[in-house]
Amino acid sequence: MLNTPHSAEECLVACTLDDNGASLAAAQVAGVSPDSFHGSATRIVFEVLTEMQRAGLPIDLPVLGEELQKRNLLDAIGGLPWLNEITNQTPTTARFRYYLDEVLDQQRDRALDAAGAQLSRAAKTRDPDVIGQAIAAVSVAAAPRTKAASLAEVAQAEEQRLHDEIAGRTPRGVFGFGLPRFDAYFGNVARGEFVVPAGRPGDGKTSLCWGAGVSAAMAGKRVLFFGLEMRAGQLLRVAAGQLSGVSPRDLDRVHDLDRADYFAALRKIGQCPTLSIYDSDRSLDAIVARVRSERIRGQIDVVIVDYLQRVVPPRGDHQATREQRVGQMSTAFKSLALEIDAPVIVAAQLNRQAESDNREPRMSDLRESGSIEADADRVLLLHKPNNGPDGVPQQPDAQTVHIHLIVDKNRSGPTGPTWLKMHRPTQRFAE
Known part of the structure; x- marks a missing residue:
């Protein structure tokens, strides 16, 4: 069994290695970055995968192992046995969306904890600017995640909005x-x-x-x-x-x-x-x-x-x-x-x-x-x-x-x- 609390992170990383980069790209579009990972091993792997993607390299386990070895990072993540373990535990991308949401939700929870601590420290300073920055951090952390609308959805919404304006149901502006x-x-x-x-x-x-x-x-x-x-x-x-x-x-x-x-x-x-x-x-x-x-x-x-x-x-x-x-x-x-x-x-x-x-x-x-x-x-x-x-x-x-x-x-x-x-x-x- 994979160890918690990083199991969702490990499963997400495993998914990105299963379909030649499609899941990696989808995760990035959803807002996942190396900073989204709490575990150091998963954070390192996702960062290296992102660099491999930029370089046009294949997104698979053998190439990842080589790139980690070149960077002297293989031992830092637990070596090839750890990589093999997480990929064997997650053989398909069937639950990719679940793992993705879990990783982003956990990142949000950590951000809220950090922002709350920042606000508590800021309150003791009584400095309006410092308090304002802390409130901004809380607001950003608390903001709900939004799903990017498809082009068809945007066009449909604009068509309805224009019809409403023409009919006088809603004002222009x-x-x-x-x-x-x-x-x-x-x-x-x-x-x-x-x-x-x-x-x-x-x-x-x-x-x-x-x-x-x-x-x-x-x-x-x-x-x-x-x-x-x-x-x-x-x-x-x-x-x-x-x-x-x-x-x-x-x-x-x-x-x-x-x-x-x-x-x-x-x-x-x-x-x-x-x-x-x-x-x-x-x-x-x-x-x-x-x-x-x-x-x-x-x-x-x-x-x-x-x-x-x-x-x-x-x-x-x-x-x-x-x-x-x-x-x-x-x-x-x-x-x-x-x-x-x-x-x-x-x-x-x-x-x-x-x-x-x-x-x-x-x-x-x-x-x-x-x-x-x-x-x-x-x-x-x-x-x-x-x-x-x-x-x-x-x-x-x-x-x-x-x-x-x-x-x-x-x-x-x-x-x-x-x-x-x-x-x-x-x-x-x-x-």
Whole structure:
């Protein structure tokens, strides 16, 4: 009999030697690697088999024995008697799928144990970044294994999705900015998209993102908002003003009915079960860990981060430039959108070059743009020009200003400019 707990590992390795590499390839596709094995002998053998596969060598017992001998690893695994024993105990690949699942399940259990121990150690440090990394490790370890869909299954699912969209049963995309004409023309944001609304301070990027997030949450969508510029209480004040049309700064001098409308809006937002605000998760690791943790609890409809340049980059290469670190975060947010199958909206700052040149902004004006232009599925540039759409100069103290919103990149639809109005006292956008 094969010794436990490595018997499933030994049987899986034996299967890979029985069909000239077919089972080896299937195991690799399922996610098996040398790190999946707890036993040193099975780990060594699987690693050598992988190297043999890359070299185009036959995947069988005689060649494996030769390769182990060349590497002086034969004695480390127990010699040829051990190899003969495991192959004799598993003469066919009939139970390959069972052994595969057992190996992956055991790897997951070990990862959960290690992640739990890491989290316990991290809690004692009281360092938010260290704790965030530990939470991320737990989330990754706890994530369920997914089976890759066949091409036919993907095509069938997309056909059904398109039929549902055509018939109006489901919307195109899952997130809009609450601007009907804009959303209809440029398209709602789809799951897995990484969208970057960018502007200079005062051009309304926070107001646009926050207002859209609140509207989505009030419509029943699950929204995670990470506010790195304003605390949760300030964000709720803004949201109540946007919803009620009453500025929080005017509460001491408005009519009693208007004041009542404002506080009713504040209570309504505060009781929204699908809206979550996080104003203390400031690092990339902490944000990603939080999102992964929430994803385990259920589907997320949109993640919004305000804003990219305020996110603390991961600890790592101290020689990396600020642009390289922002680029790493941009790539991480795009990967996160695909991982959780939800839009990730990350506001960003524009540099002063467009202002200095007295021109419309463009993607290259993104601060530390780096890979943002390549990673983003959409880039929205907000700009408050000197003149409005009618050519009349905009007054510095005007309550309502015209914002030029330029869709400079859109992988799934058209690009181009549009005009919006922003009511400064309530920070509310309208078309």
